[in-house]
Amino acid sequence: MRVCVxxxxxxxxxxxxxxxxxxxxxxxxxxxxxxxxxxxxxxxPWRQISPVDVPRATGRKRFAAVRAAHxxxxxxxxxADVVLLHDPELLVGLPRSVRRRTVVWDVHEDLPAALAxxxxxxxxxxxxxxxxxxxxxxRAERRHELLLAEEAYQDRFRERHxxxxxxxxxxxxxxxxxxxxxxxxxxxxxVARGGLDMIAAARLLAPEGVTVELIGAAxxxxxxxxxxxxxxGVLRWYGFVPNDRALRxxxxxxxxxxxxxxxxxxxxxxxxxxxxxxxxxxxVVTTPNPAAAKLVEEAGAGFVVPxxxxxxVADAVRKLHNDAELRADLGKRGHETALARYHWPIQAESFVxxxxxxxxxTATSAAPIVPETPQPGTQAGAI
Numbered sequence: 001m002r003v004c005v006x007x008x009x010x011x012x013x014x015x016x017x018x019x020x021x022x023x024x025x026x027x028x029x030x031x032x033x034x035x036x037x038x039x040x041x042x043x044x045p046w047r048q049i050s051p052v053d054v055p056r057a058t059g060r061k062r063f064a065a066v067r068a069a070h071x072x073x074x075x076x077x078x079x080a081d082v083v084l085l086h087d088p089e090l091l092v093g094l095p096r097s098v099r100r101r102t103v104v105w106d107v108h109e110d111l112p113a114a115l116a117x118x119x120x121x122x123x124x125x126x127x128x129x130x131x132x133x134x135x136x137x138x139r140a141e142r143r144h145e146l147l148l149a150e151e152a153y154q155d156r157f158r159e160r161h162x163x164x165x166x167x168x169x170x171x172x173x174x175x176x177x178x179x180x181x182x183x184x185x186x187x188x189x190x191v192a193r194g195g196l197d198m199i200a201a202a203r204l205l206a207p208e209g210v211t212v213e214l215i216g217a218a219x220x221x222x223x224x225x226x227x228x229x230x231x232x233g234v235l236r237w238y239g240f241v242p243n244d245r246a247l248r249x250x251x252x253x254x255x256x257x258x259x260x261x262x263x264x265x266x267x268x269x270x271x272x273x274x275x276x277x278x279x280x281x282x283x284v285v286t287t288p289n290p291a292a293a294k295l296v297e298e299a300g301a302g303f304v305v306p307x308x309x310x311x312x313v314a315d316a317v318r319k320l321h322n323d324a325e326l327r328a329d330l331g332k333r334g335h336e337t338a339l340a341r342y343h344w345p346i347q348a349e350s351f352v353x354x355x356x357x358x359x360x361x362t363a364t365s366a367a368p369i370v371p372e373t374p375q376p377g378t379q380a381g382a383i
Contacts (some may be wrong), residue, residue: 174281194259301334
């Protein structure tokens with residue numbers, strides 16, 4: 001099977017796209033063409049894939065990147081059995097030659113709910129954009145196949161669609177027991193994801209010999225505060241690190257932080273980082289995001305703290321820092337739950353099987369197509 005994967009919004013080394021889905025396809029012996037913003041993100045593609053570089057869509061500067069991706073898709077879809085799209089932006093104005101293939105949209109988030117949290121969308125436009133986004137979603141459902149990252153997303157669509165949860169690779173034995181003196185966060189840093197709360201907690205913990213380590217790219221709304229805190233020596237900020245390396249850095253920490261605010265896009269979603277911390281045997285400190293709080297409490301894997309309360313975060317970390325037996329017990333419980341319920345290879349089999357099924361249907365029904373000639377000035381190109 002030949003699969004053409006495309007994103008202009010996500011980092012090319014996004015954990016779900018590259019480290020889980022593309023890796024699963026490669027492990028199953030399939031061919032992958034990956035259209036993504038490699039140069040914009042300073043990424044060297046894996047040797048096992050066929051990379052095609054496009055600009056990255058950031059903030060309100062999205063049109064050129066989407067147009068370049070459409071040109072790349074028009075060229076490479078002719079050789080693909082399945083086209084796997086990760087950005088809703090790519091669904092608008094999709095070239096006809098691409099629509100003639102089997103197109104799969106991987107639904108990562110509740111987009112209508114997420115609009116209010118996207119800083120590049122002017123607030124007054126949010127109520128006007130939500131109906132338009134819903135129309136795009138329902139049109140995509142009529143035309144294409146859908147994969148859902150969360151069961152709760154099913155309510156937005158008319159038909160049932162396959163669920164491919166955001167789980168992770170869980171080692172049979174935790175890599176290292178939770179230690180003392182540092183807590184970690186892995187993921188994008190923003191106000192809505194608790195970025196400022198973690199900085200405030202770091203200022204409380206640093207004088208006590210506990211370092212907060214933040215591993216991930218940062219939105220503009222938190223970068224100045226991050227830089228100031230790093231210069232003051234109260235935390236360590238790594239910037240973006242590929243998921244596999246980020247989790248190796250996290251191993252052996254006192255705890256993992258998941259401090260989402262109470263936003264509509266997060267209310268029904270399971271933060272993957274919670275599962276990743278548990279998979280590495282780390283106690284979790286999370287806000288009362290319903291899915292995360294339920295998992296952590298049922299597993300006995302950490303503490304739930306109030307939204308926007310750095311003092312409560314610092315108190316939870318102190319308890320773990322000062323009690324080796326407690327953190328070891330919480331880490332062990334979390335790892336056992338992650339291994340039993342959230343090991344990615346189980347989901348990978350289902351993911352690959354769905355694409356293989358759709359590819360087989362394409363092979364029996366679709367006639368060969370001639371690739372569209374890219375327009376002059378295209379920014380897409382093989383690396």
